[in-house]
């Protein structure tokens with residue numbers, strides 16, 4: 001099976017725009033994998049074939065890349081892909097406990113999706129937000145300073161279709177497919193919304209400014 005003609009036509013238009021940003025077409029493979037993931041919610045067999053054809057590379061090469069990176073899913077992710085950081089700092093601050101309670105609460109494990117297709121879970125290794133540990137992400141937006149209770153409530157609210165806002169970043173939480181389209185390099189104009197750095201992340205900067213410290217000259 002391959003994409004319906006109207007889907008293919010739409011994907012080709014977006015793919016050509018993305019490919020045009022690179023000196024060599026094959027360099028566009030990573031964003032194109034996000035593009036097909038934005039269509040199917042994972043990198044499907046059709047997605048692999050589409051990338052191979054439009055880039056003029058073999059399907060084996062495409063599969064070799066897509067199966068290397070964990071951000072490319074091999075089966076459909078939920079509308080809300082929930083990541084729990086279980087790397088060292090988050091783990092000791094409660095990430096391990098959040099993961100344990102969340103998997104028990106939802107009945108799903110790593111890279112699995114709830115039967116209603118709403119939520120999938122993933123163990124993440126550092127979200128680069130350690131000063132807000134323990135941190136979770138939903139479709140790559142931050143949910144800081146979580147507890148097992150807040151994590152379970154968050155997932156229940158997502159499944160109930162409630163209006164959820166990330167701790168930082170945009171006011172609206174997009175779907176996994178929409179987030180994949182942004183990662184393909186086709187922005188939704190929400191990237192600049194809301195605070196990015198905040199709280200503990202800025203403490204060192206404040207101390208440096210108060211003391212007149214500067215980075216050494218290169």
Ligand code: FES
Nearest residue numbers: 085090127129130
């Ligand atoms: S260890 Fe969890 S965000 Fe860095």
